[in-house]
Amino acid sequence: MLAFIAKRLVVAFCVCVTVSAISFALMFLSGDPAIAIAGAGGRAQDAEAIRIAYGFDRPLIVQYLDWVGSALTGDLGQSIYFNIPVSEIIGNRISVTMWLGVLSFLLALVVAVPLGIAAALRPNGWIDRIALVLAVTGQAIPSFWLGLMAIVVFGVWYGWVPISGAKTWQGFILPVIVLSYYAMPAMMRITRSGMIDVLATDYVRAARAKGLPMRVVIFRHALRNAVLPLVSLAAVQLGLLLSGSIVIESVFALNGLGRLAWESLLRSDLPVVQAIILILSLLYVALTTFADILNAVLDPRLRGAN
């Protein structure tokens, strides 16, 4: 098991190095960054001065190592637009997105798993049919529309919750529900199909042949095997939710990472974009690595040699 974890961590490290190199390269995507910073009216001398001031005149490898080195100490550079440290800007925004993402994820999971199990126990039964309708609508309705409708109904007509913003915790209620409804169907369906497959296996039948009650058969024998694909899917879903939904954050006027990324792209504030991409990529690497390790905990066959 330790060898497996070590191996996964080495792989994750390699991916991190690659990801950081690509994020670094983004700076040079649009040509010479010094000219880009100098702007349309900038003179050649200005560009040259900027090149020296920002260190663009040094060899690429030196610049990369320097950038990685400061990123490791939490220094993600200066925002070109605000001229303050990028880490400060992101620090102000990240908690909104994390709260939104984690809460939506938990809500989706809490709904998806029991519903998926219940649907699988009686395929084509009434629970299964209701779950299917919920899943199809959840996938089909665009979240911006659902968000706007929710604001009109619960914010404007009934006045139960704030219309927008994240000043109070009530402001999170609608966006969390809308976002989790978007993430729930896939997790519910994969739980359902995994459960249906596993319930038909011989080892579930063998467990029943031992005289175990159905509850034990479902939770000890079936669920453990059925959640393996869900773990991998959930890691990607959580990554998706944590990277900030630009749509949801815009509809509910939440100042999260998604909106920040969008605004920074429009302002050509490359260091901010670069930092956001780096953070989110590393987050994905961490989540998928965690999912792999969790799967290995659940399924001994994945651990390799016993």
Next chain:
Amino acid sequence: MTETLLDVRNLRVSLKTDRGMLNAVRGVDLQMKRGQTLCLVGESGCGKSLTAMALMGLLPRYANITSDCFDMAGEDLTQKPQSKLAKLRGRDVAMIFQDPTSALNPTLTVGRQLTEGVMRSEGLDRAAANARAVEMLDRVGISNPEARLTQYPHAFSGGQRQRIMIASALMGRPRRLIADEPTTALDVTIQAQILRLLGELQSTLGLSLLLITHDLGVVASIATDVAVMYAGRIVEQAPAEDLFHAPQHPYTRGLLRAIPVPGVTPRGSELPAIAGRVPGLIGEMRGCAFRDRCALGSSECASDPVPRHGDDAGRFVECFKVTPGEATQ
């Protein structure tokens, strides 16, 4: 008279399908006696596995099970056999399956899978249950059983996994063991070992063993009694020796003729197969199900009921054309 451990009369299993009711088991009478190894033989789809599942109460919800009499371990299971059997499973009747690779849960240790049943049903603590598991693993020939309790199924070979399945079935010390094609998924040398093991356990523990198979070689090596099943009914039952030496039902004779005998069957000669196909089981069937493929079949074979000729020793055959004692072959 030996003790009867299971008595089921007129067992019927039907399954609802899109094309109508599929009557897969059409009135099976079956007794399991102490010390007996009864082999239920028949081709795929004849209802032998469904019969076993019905005896275990493991059929899916959409299966409809009825019987005139269903007695096991002093319980009358004629009404609601599926729910009443839940209490008896593991303790009074246990089952081993065809493919030991899929019948063991890959994510739980062998020790956990062996002990979970008795810890619940007998209230054993972990130490006592582990001791029982070690005893059973030792009995089925798994070496170093203590150390192997913490291993997962994938660390064992196919033959070892089937031994573990057998140990798991024996954990609750049941007196009836149902084995559904227990050697089909194993290679030939392992098959012989597993059959020998089952035979030994059957005699040392005094089990009543119901073994379901389509392999007459398996039957010949282990059975004390044989029941031949065709299209949802037992058409002939006899002590194994009698059945092999003097088969009576035309179907049984056809089956035995289809087995090549080394030194007797000429090399390269075509084996005599039974002509025709198994009848469909949807809807009601009248008369003998085998009549269309039977050389002796005539118009009277389409009437009901098919006469059953039996003797006191438990031998019987269901056929219009033959009676026991008649010289055959």
